[in-house]
Amino acid sequence: MTRPLVAGIHLSALKHNFQKVRQAAPASKVMAVVKANAYGHGMDRVVSALTGADGFGVASLEEASRLRQIGIQQPVTLLEGFFEKDELAEIARLQLDVVVHHESQLSQLECAKLAMPLRVWLKIDSGMHRLGFLPDDAIPAYQRLVHCASVGKVDLFSHLAYADDRRSGYTERQLSIFQDAVKGLEGECSVANSGAILGWPDTHRDWVRPGLMLYGISPFIGSTAEDEGLQPVMTLGSRLIAVNRYRRQDAVGYGGAWVCPEDMDVGVAAIGYGDGYPRHAASGTPVLVNGKRAGIVGRVSMDMVTIDLRGHADAKVGDPVVLWGDGLPVEEVAQHAGTIAYELVCSVAPRSLRYEILE
Numbered sequence: 001m002t003r004p005l006v007a008g009i010h011l012s013a014l015k016h017n018f019q020k021v022r023q024a025a026p027a028s029k030v031m032a033v034v035k036a037n038a039y040g041h042g043m044d045r046v047v048s049a050l051t052g053a054d055g056f057g058v059a060s061l062e063e064a065s066r067l068r069q070i071g072i073q074q075p076v077t078l079l080e081g082f083f084e085k086d087e088l089a090e091i092a093r094l095q096l097d098v099v100v101h102h103e104s105q106l107s108q109l110e111c112a113k114l115a116m117p118l119r120v121w122l123k124i125d126s127g128m129h130r131l132g133f134l135p136d137d138a139i140p141a142y143q144r145l146v147h148c149a150s151v152g153k154v155d156l157f158s159h160l161a162y163a164d165d166r167r168s169g170y171t172e173r174q175l176s177i178f179q180d181a182v183k184g185l186e187g188e189c190s191v192a193n194s195g196a197i198l199g200w201p202d203t204h205r206d207w208v209r210p211g212l213m214l215y216g217i218s219p220f221i222g223s224t225a226e227d228e229g230l231q232p233v234m235t236l237g238s239r240l241i242a243v244n245r246y247r248r249q250d251a252v253g254y255g256g257a258w259v260c261p262e263d264m265d266v267g268v269a270a271i272g273y274g275d276g277y278p279r280h281a282a283s284g285t286p287v288l289v290n291g292k293r294a295g296i297v298g299r300v301s302m303d304m305v306t307i308d309l310r311g312h313a314d315a316k317v318g319d320p321v322v323l324w325g326d327g328l329p330v331e332e333v334a335q336h337a338g339t340i341a342y343e344l345v346c347s348v349a350p351r352s353l354r355y356e357i358l359e
C-alpha cells in the first residue's frame with residue numbers, strides 16, 4: 001500500500017473562484033498569481049484550468065519558464081523582477097514581464113543589450129515598506145525606464161500591507177499615496193491582491209492580482225471561504241494507520257505532551273510536518289474522521305499525528321481523515337496552529353503526496 005496522503009484539487013472550485021474575481025473586478029484584467037507551485041496546489045494544473053486569466057504572476061524565472069514550456073502565451077510577470085543581470089537574456093527570449101523595485105535592477109537594465117525590450121512594472125512603495133521606489137523617487141525612476149533601450153512599455157505597480165483587515169484605513173492611505181506618486185505618468189496600474197479585490201473596489205485599476213482567493217481561501221482575518229462566497233480548492237486527506245486503546249494517565253507521543261484523561265482510543269493518521277502539516281498545531285486542532293470532527297492530541301510528528309477518538313467508536317484502520325478542505329476550513333486549522341492559511345497550503349510537500357484532480 002502506498003502512503004495514503006492525497007491532496008484533492010477541485011478544479012470546478014478554482015473556476016468558481018476565478019469567476020468571483022471577475023464579478024468583483026469586472027473592469028480589470030486578471031493576473032492570476034501562481035507562485036509557490038500555485039500556493040501548493042500544483043502550478044501546471046491550476047494554470048491549465050485558468051484559461052480565462054489575462055496573465056500570470058510568479059516569483060522566479062524557473063516558474064515562468066515552466067509556464068512558457070507548457071504553452072502559456074499570456075503575459076507572465078516576474079513579481080520580484082530578476083535577481084541577476086544574467087537572467088535578462090532568457091527573460092527577453094521568453095517575453096516575460098518584470099517588476100522593477102530597486103535601483104540596482106534599473107542600472108542592470110540600463111547596461112543590458114536585449115534582443116527584445118521588456119515590459120516593466122515600476123513598483124512603488126506606497127506604504128508596505130518592503131520593496132519599491134519611494135513615492136518621491138517614482139518619477140525619476142520612471143523617466144530612466146522610459147529612456148532605457150531594454151525597456152518597451154512601463155506600467156505602474158504597488159502592493160498593500162493591510163488588505164486582510166477590512167477595518168483598517170491603511171489601504172485607502174496607500175492608494176492615495178500611489179495615486180499621487182504616479183500622477184501624470186502613463187501606463188497601466190496594478191495594486192490589488194485578493195483582500196483588495198473583495199474589500200476595496202477603488203484599488204482595482206487596470207490589473208488585479210489575486211492569489212489566495214483563487215484557491216478558495218478567505219483573505220480576511222476572522223472569516224472563512226464560505227463567508228466570502230469562495231470554494232476551497234484543496235482537500236488534504238490521509239487515513240488512519242492505527243487505532244489504539246490507552247489507559248488513563250498514559251502519555252502519547254514525543255515528550256508525552258498529551259496525557260489520556262481516561263481510558264480512550266487514540267488514532268494515528270499518516271500525515272506530519274514532513275508533509276507540510278503544521279508542527280505547531282495544538283492539541284484540539286480539528287480534523288475530520290469519517291467526515292466527523294475530532295481533535296489532534298500531543299505533538300505532531302514528522303510523518304504522523306495522533307487523534308482523540310472519543311466519540312468515534314466505529315473508527316478503524318483505513319478510515320479517511322481530512323486535515324483541511326471539504327467540511328473543515330483551512331483558515332480554522334491555521335488559527336489553531338498559530339499561522340495563516342497561506343503558509344499551510346504552500347507548505348504541502350510533494351514528498352509522498354499524490355494529487356487527485358477532481359472536477
Ligand SMILES: *Cc1c(COP(=O)(O)O)cnc(C)c1O
Binds near residue numbers: 079159192211
Ligand atoms: C503573492 C502576491 C499577490 C497575491 O496576493 P494574495 O494575497 O494571495 O491575493 C499579489 N501581488 C504580489 C506582488 C504578490 O507577491
